[in-house]
Amino acid sequence: MTESQDLAAFVEAAKLDDASPEAVEQLKIRVLDTVGVAIGALDAEPIVAIRGLLEDLGGTEQSTLIGGGKTTPERAAFFNSALSRYLDFMDAYLAKGETNHPSDNFGAVLAAAESVGASGKDLLTAFAVAYQVHTRLSDVAPVRAKGFDHTTQGAFAAGASAAKALGLPADQIANALAIAGTANVALRVTRTGNLSHWKGLAYPHVSKEGTWAALLASRGITGPEEVFEGNKGFKESVSGPFEIDWSKEDLESVKRTIIKKHNAEIHSQSALDAAQEIRAQEGFNVDNIEKIHLTTFDVAYSIIGGGEEGDKQLIRTKEEADHSLPWMLAVVLLDGQLNPEQYEPSRIVADDVQTLMKKIEITPSDEFSDRFPDHMPADLEVTLTDGTVFKASQDSYLGFHDNPLDWDNARKKFDALVTPFTDEALREEIATIIHELDSRQVSELTEALAKVSTARS
Template sequence: MSAPTESRTEVQQLARFAAQADLSQLSPAALEQLKIRVLDTVGVAIGALDAQPLRAIRALVTADGGTGATLIGGGSASPDHAAFYNAALSRYLDFMDAYLAKRETNHPSDNMGAVLAAAESVGASGREFLTAFAVAYQIHARLSDVAPVRDLGFDHTTQGAFAAGAAAARAMGLDEDQIANAAAICGTANVALRVTRTGNLSHWKGLAYPHVAKEGVFAAQLAAHGITGPEAVFEGNKGFRALAGDYELDWSAEDLEKVTGTIIKKHNAEIHSQSALDAAQDIRAQEGFRADAIAKVELTTFDVAHRIIGGGEEGDKRLVRTKEEADHSLPWMLAVVLLDGRLNPEQYEPERIVADDVQDLMRKVAITPSQEFSDRFPEHMCADLTVTLGDGTVFRAQTDDYEGFTTHPLTWEAAREKFDALAAPFAAADLRERLAQTIHGLEDRPVSALTELLAQVGRERS
């Protein structure tokens, strides 16, 4: 007989939640949004297939001839290496979903690489894959709600490590004790530094969570072979609570609805920029606007956007030379949207990043945090943008959300438009249609129905 809840450690209670989760617990709205996240994550991953860092990673993970899980674009690797590569694809463009807690931001779709590889490695059903993916969303988001670590100097991948380990183990059909061990191993071993996202950004900005995805699968494999992890990883001496502080979280009361609290990016940019970029598009569409006549750009926004991407405590954002720096520089992103009218993967071509017009306009951008806007975050993502031309003409736009935010959830049809735009260079219309149909009905198919189609991506171009 299992021990009563009060005598079980927190990671054991988390594991019981994961083991008992079932897709039937999701409301119809949550299930639809979960499938939209799968479609969106797959589309973003396909769109990154030609990226140079991903080509290098593919060469690395296939070099040892490992098998067990499919690589998007064809070929195979060991499940942990496949998790790393596929998660890197879905993360590289920085065009995925996000969850906004008051003092933490994460990207729960980062867990898909781990869940997909783990599920495929044991021949799981699509239903089991979706269930484990929903578990990852719940764990990742709830730990970020109650135990933020960003202000302590640690990265959001820290909470995600518990999600990746537990969800990979759940996808493999492991029992409660094994899920607890996987979560404990991965959570203990992956306490990461926030320097990943401060200062001049490196490739690791996009690879930190793929590393966690890889470690989540490997931790689940270890647990499946009887390897144990610290059973008091949360509450024990020098455990997670010693880092994050005390908090209340009853895993027995959790559902699988947190996916409906996540948001999807409209613009190919860091998540806290989305409403400001919408405001820039609004101004650009106003009569009389001329990008070549801009004298100054003034944005008032919430404190988190200012700190992370606006030149606040995480570093000046006006030295922009690479994609990693560009997609985390709000001055650069505002400038390129005011000039080009959009921010999609093509804006991150090396020559566009360093072009004189965007570099010059970026230096005319001033960003100020507002206490009022900060108090309204994360329920609202406020932006008040003013652009002044050289002749004194002023344009202004204000917004507090965007399409894809919690107040305007993305529909399947809108998600399909984004998916098609990203995947079209690598998959013909028929393959894209089969992928979309398979994802939308995945609870009635084996997960291999999805991975077999993902293996065909890149072989046929539209």
């Protein structure tokens, strides 16, 4: 058997009953969190533009768009994944050499599952597969240092999980993941320098293409059998050598993922907690700040701190702001929080935050880097003009491995995000369906999601 066939055999055999109760509960929490951040983005400018395009294009009404309307599965996968990705408020997985967001696959799984009348249990199983494939490939085959985006491994996860949601047999699953993985090797320039809308749309594209690959495979279209190990295949051309025995994999990787507390790039979370701690200390006055120094780990410095992926001082847009650690620290010190409202265009370019971020210096620490990703260490020091120094250190946050989000706290985040677009009865309906998803139908969830307003009340 080829490696893609080994992976496909794992995907075909996956059963939710084989997952631990803790993993199933965390899957449901991830669905709630993903749906919440998706609804919270419904009125974002790029999302409105994409909905308008889909309405103009039309398409057979097979899969639901959150906020109402239906289209083809691959287009629904793109739109719903764009929603869940746009705010950059979703979950994450931290491997030593790679960071990704497995919940990005939910749009593909939801659209594919609905199109075939699947059960909620089927959806959760496919979603668990997406987590396992995405995280494990990131463990053994990181590609960021080689100049490729994390969506590259995600293409295999999207193709495999969409095929699982469609109920395809192993041979067609192998073809789906091979097509998606071959065709979607993406450049890391997506997240370097000054960021564009594509930062938030790169994975929705993969979600769409993974769904399309699964649909093609369902009609007998084949993909490269040796996509991983073959001549000019993934290992030779992209990742380098790696080994993984899919026959020994389970469905527990969701427990190794983390959920964001702040609406910010994942590596900033502990530093932003430190900023909140300093802001609450007696005698602190944000108007009298002389300088700010953050010590962090190398990945945070490289991606959002002004390291190898570009200077983070020119901030004009939402995409640039949520990937600039100086801007995020400044706005938290000023406002006390970082939620969607901080990304209003006028707040992003406001003089106070733009001035304060210029006072921030960020340096990486070898010691902190060695502790990552098991820990997320951050030491923050703020000096006032009179010489007073405020310090705070954080190693974790609510939502990290050692302090995982439970259903009640996940519900608080969900309610805060969706309240502008729903009434109390609809919030309760959606949350209840998700918590009971293993005994519900996907159609029940999509019918509820179609009732969400696309405009804030």
